[in-house]
Amino acid sequence: MSLSGRHLLGMYNVPKNDIQLILDTAITFKEVLDRPIKRVPTLQGKTIVNLFYENSTRTRISFELAEKRLSADALNFSVSTSSVSKGESFKDTIKNIEAMKVDMIVVRHAAAGVPYYLTQISDSNVINAGDGIHEHPTQALLDMYSIREKLGKLEGIKVCIVGDIAHSRVALSNIYGLKTMGAEVSVCGPSTMIPKFIEELGVKAIHNIDEAIQENDVLNILRIQLERKAREYFPSIREYQRYFGITEARLNKNGKDILILHPGPINRGVEISSEVADGPYQIILNQVTNGVAVRMAVLYLLGTQN
Amino acid sequence: MKIVLKNIILFNPEQKLNKKSNLLIIDGVINKIGNLSNDDLKNARVFDLNDMYCVPGLFDMHVHLREPGREDEETVTTGCNAAASGGFTGVACMPNTEPSIDSAEVVTLIKERAKDHLVDVFPIAAATVGRKGDVLSPMAELIDAGAVGFSDDGVAIKTARILKTALEYSKMFDVPIIEHCEDETLAGGSMNESINSTKLGLPPLPSVAEDLIVARDIMMAEYTGGRVHIAHISTKKSVELVRQAKAKGLKVTSEVTPHHFHMTDDLVSTYNTNTKMNPPLRTQKDVDAIIDALKDGTIDCIASDHAPHSLEEKEMEFEYAPNGIVGLETQLGLALTELYHRNILTIEQLVEKLSINPRKILNLSVPKFEVGEKANITIIDTEHVWSVDIKKFKSISKNSPFHNRLLKGKAIAVINNDKMLFNDELIK
Numbered sequence: 266m267s268l269s270g271r272h273l274l275g276m277y278n279v280p281k282n283d284i285q286l287i288l289d290t291a292i293t294f295k296e297v298l299d300r301p302i303k304r305v306p307t308l309q310g311k312t313i314v315n316l317f318y319e320n321s322t323r324t325r326i327s328f329e330l331a332e333k334r335l336s337a338d339a340l341n342f343s344v345s346t347s348s349v350s351k352g353e354s355f356k357d358t359i360k361n362i363e364a365m366k367v368d369m370i371v372v373r374h375a376a377a378g379v380p381y382y383l384t385q386i387s388d389s390n391v392i393n394a395g396d397g398i399h400e401h402p403t404q405a406l407l408d409m410y411s412i413r414e415k416l417g418k419l420e421g422i423k424v425c426i427v428g429d430i431a432h433s434r435v436a437l438s439n440i441y442g443l444k445t446m447g448a449e450v451s452v453c454g455p456s457t458m459i460p461k462f463i464e465e466l467g468v469k470a471i472h473n474i475d476e477a478i479q480e481n482d483v484l485n486i487l488r489i490q491l492e493r494k495a496r497e498y499f500p501s502i503r504e505y506q507r508y509f510g511i512t513e514a515r516l517n518k519n520g521k522d523i524l525i526l527h528p529g530p531i532n533r534g535v536e537i538s539s540e541v542a543d544g545p546y547q548i549i550l551n552q553v554t555n556g557v558a559v560r561m562a563v564l565y566l567l568g569t570q571n
Numbered sequence: 572m573k574i575v576l577k578n579i580i581l582f583n584p585e586q587k588l589n590k591k592s593n594l595l596i597i598d599g600v601i602n603k604i605g606n607l608s609n610d611d612l613k614n615a616r617v618f619d620l621n622d623m624y625c626v627p628g629l630f631d632m633h634v635h636l637r638e639p640g641r642e643d644e645e646t647v648t649t650g651c652n653a654a655a656s657g658g659f660t661g662v663a664c665m666p667n668t669e670p671s672i673d674s675a676e677v678v679t680l681i682k683e684r685a686k687d688h689l690v691d692v693f694p695i696a697a698a699t700v701g702r703k704g705d706v707l708s709p710m711a712e713l714i715d716a717g718a719v720g721f722s723d724d725g726v727a728i729k730t731a732r733i734l735k736t737a738l739e740y741s742k743m744f745d746v747p748i749i750e751h752c753e754d755e756t757l758a759g760g761s762m763n764e765s766i767n768s769t770k771l772g773l774p775p776l777p778s779v780a781e782d783l784i785v786a787r788d789i790m791m792a793e794y795t796g797g798r799v800h801i802a803h804i805s806t807k808k809s810v811e812l813v814r815q816a817k818a819k820g821l822k823v824t825s826e827v828t829p830h831h832f833h834m835t836d837d838l839v840s841t842y843n844t845n846t847k848m849n850p851p852l853r854t855q856k857d858v859d860a861i862i863d864a865l866k867d868g869t870i871d872c873i874a875s876d877h878a879p880h881s882l883e884e885k886e887m888e889f890e891y892a893p894n895g896i897v898g899l900e901t902q903l904g905l906a907l908t909e910l911y912h913r914n915i916l917t918i919e920q921l922v923e924k925l926s927i928n929p930r931k932i933l934n935l936s937v938p939k940f941e942v943g944e945k946a947n948i949t950i951i952d953t954e955h956v957w958s959v960d961i962k963k964f965k966s967i968s969k970n971s972p973f974h975n976r977l978l979k980g981k982a983i984a985v986i987n988n989d990k991m992l993f994n995d996e997l998i999k
Contacts (some may be wrong), residue, residue: 277770354883354886354887355887355888356886356887374888375890376888376889376890376891377761377771377772377773377842377889377890378771378772378773378842378888378889378890379888381841381842382842382888382889396772397772397773397774397890398772398774399771399772399773400772431769434772437769437770437772460768460769461764462765462766462769463769465766466766466769466770
C-alpha cells in the first residue's frame with residue numbers, strides 16, 4: 266500500500282484510503298516510541314530539511330524527532346521573515362537547498378500556498394507543516410488519530426471545532442480530513458471568527474458553546490491569538506472566556522462525556538480552564554505523543570514511495 | 572507616405588458608417604474614400620484587407636507605463652509598442668509612478684517620451700499631491716501640460732472631504748475623477764472574499780470594500796455635479812449602483828477589464844500570482860452582472876489596467892506578490908473571443924467601448940473617416956485565430972495569465988501619426 270500523492274500539502278482532496286493508511290501506519294510507529302531503543306532504520310540515508318519560515322517550537326521538534334526516530338538525516342533551516350522584500354527570494358533559497366541534494370522538505374510558512382508553490386519549483390517530496398491560515402495537515406491527522414484511538418472510530422463521530430475558525434489552519438485541515446472519514450463536523454465561535462461562507466464546506470456553524478457541548482462527542486478547541494491584531498475580532502478576553510471558554514462548570518452543567526482536544530499551546534483561563542486542561546476529558550498530551558507517530562507515518566510513506 | 576487600404580469595411584458608429592470601401596491615406600491624412608484610380612495606387616503601399624473592419628483607432632484609458640520610476644518593468648516607449656501591437660492608437664496612463672504624475676514636469680516628461688510614436692499618450696494626473704489624499708494636485712497646471720483626467724489610482728481618494736474638493740475643483744475643466752474604488756480600512760486582502768479564500772487560506776478582500784467607495788463616489792458626484800469614472804469595476808453591487816446613478820442622469824461612467832468580464836476567483840486555486848490583481852477576480856455572479864452591464868451600457872468602456880511587473884516580483888509567495896497583469900496585447904483578442912464571438916456584444920458595441928466612449932469620457936475627439944481627417948485607424952480581423960505567446964510581447968513585462976491561450980480576433984494593423992504597423996511590422 267502506498268499513498269496516492271508525492272506530497273502532503275493539505276487534507277483537501279486527500280482520499281479516505283490515504284488517511285486510513287497513514288493512521289494505521291502510525292499505530293506501528295507509536296509502538297516504536299514505547300520501546301527502549303526508539304529508532305528504526307526505515308529512512309536511513311534520506312535527507313529531510315525542516316524549512317521553517319515561521320517560529321514554531323513544537324511542530325518543528327515533533328517533525329525533527331519523527332525524522333530522527335526513522336534514522337533520516339534531519340536538517341533545520343530557520344529563516345527570519347522579518348523582511349520579505351530584502352534578501353534572497355524564496356525560490357533562490359529552495360534552489361540552494363535542493364542543490365545540496367535533499368529528499369524531502371517539511372515547510373512552515375506564514376503565507377498560504379507556499380507548500381504548493383514549493384512543489385512547482387522543487388523535485389523533493391513536500392510536507393506542509395502549516396501555511397498561513399490555510400492548512401496544517403499533520404495536525405489534523407494527529408487529531409484524527411487521537412480521536413480514533415479514544416473512541417475507536419471516526420465515522421459518525423460528531424466533532425465541533427471551537428474558536429477562531431477564520432484564522433486557523435488547524436480548522437480547515439480538520440474539516441476536510443474529518444469529513445472525508447465520515448465524521449460530522451461543526452464549528453463554534455464568535456460570528457466574526459467564522460468565515461462568511463464556511464457552510465459551503467458542509468459544516469454547521471453555531472455560536473452557542475453549550476449547544477456545541479450538548480451536541481458533540483468531541484470538541485477541538487483552538488488557541489485564541491492574544492496579539493492585538495487578532496483581538497479586533499472580539500471585544501475582550503474576558504467576554505470570550507465567559508461566552509466561549511470551556512470550563513468545568515460548563516461541562517458539568519451539560520453533564521455528558523465529551524472528548525477535549527487542543528492543538529496547543531494552550532491559553533489557560535482563556536479558551537480552556539485549567540481544570541479542563543488537566544481534567545479527565547482532555548487528551549492534549551496524547552495528541553503531542555501521537556503527533557510524533559503520525560509524522561513518522563507520513564514521512565515513512567512518502568519517503569519510501571519511489 | 573502613401574497608403575492604400577483596399578476592400579475594408581469602413582466602420583464607425585459615430586458616423587453611422589458601415590460599408591465596404593477603399594481608403595487612400597497620404598502623409599497620415601485621409602485623401603480619398605471609395606473607388607480609387609490607378610493614379611491613386613501609384614507609389615502607394617497597397618494592403619488588400621478583404622472584409623476586415625477598419626475602425627477608429629482603439630483607445631485604452633487605463634494603463635500603467637511605469638515611467639518614471641520603474642523603467643525595468645515598462646517605459647513609455649515599450650508601453651506604446653505593446654499598445655500598437657495590441658491594436659491601440661491611444662492610451663491614458665495612470666499616475667502611480669515614482670514620482671507620481673502630480674506636477675507639470677512629469678506630465679511633460681511623459682508627453683516628451685511619447686512624441687513621434689504611433690500611439691498617443693494622455694497622462695492621467697494624480698488627484699492629490701503624491702496620491703496621498705491630503706492636498707489637491709495643481710489641476711489647472713496639469714491640464715495645461717496635457718493631463719486629461721485625475722486619479723489616485725492604486726488607491727481611492729482618501730477622504731470624502733478631499734474627494735469633494737477634487738470633484739468641485741475639477742468641474743471647472745469638465746474632466747473626470749477616475750476612481751480605484753476600495754475602502755482602505757477593508758483593503759489588504761490577497762483575493763476576493765468567498766468560499767475560495769477560505770479554502771485557499773488567503774487573506775480575503777471583501778467585495779463590499781469596492782461597493783462602499785462606489786456608493787460614496789456616486790453620492791459625491793450627485794452632490795457636487797462633478798464627473799466620476801469608476802475604474803475596473805468588478806462587483807455585482809457596484810454595477811447596480813452605477814446603473815442607478817446613470818438612470819438618475821448623474822455624470823458617472825465606468826470601465827471593466829478583460830479579466831473581470833470573464834474570469835472568476837476559482838482560477839486562484841493554484842496560487843498563480845498572475846491571477847492576483849486588485850480588484851481581485853470575483854465570483855460568477857459578479858461576472859454575470861458585468862456581462863449584463865456591458866450589454867445595457869452601464870459599463871461604458873473596456874480598459875486593460877495594463878500593470879507590468881518584473882518576473883522576480885511575480886515569482887514569489889502569492890500573498891507577497893504585487894497585484895496586476897499586463898493586458899495591452901491580449902485585450903482586443905479577449906474582447907472579441909469572449910464578448911463578440913459569444914454574441915454578448917456586437918462589433919458596434921465593442922468599438923464604442925474600446926474606442927469611442929473612452930475618448931468621449933476624456934474629452935478627446937473621436938477619429939472620423941472623412942477626407943481631410945487625420946488617419947487614426949485600427950484594422951481588425953475578427954476571424955483570425957492565434958495563440959498568445961508572452962515571449963512575443965512588446966511589453967518588457969510578461970506577467971500574463973493568458974500564455975498559450977487560443978484567441979479569435981486580432982488587430983492586423985494600426986495607423987496613426989503618419990505611421991503604420993502591419994502584422995507587428997512598422998511600414999516605412
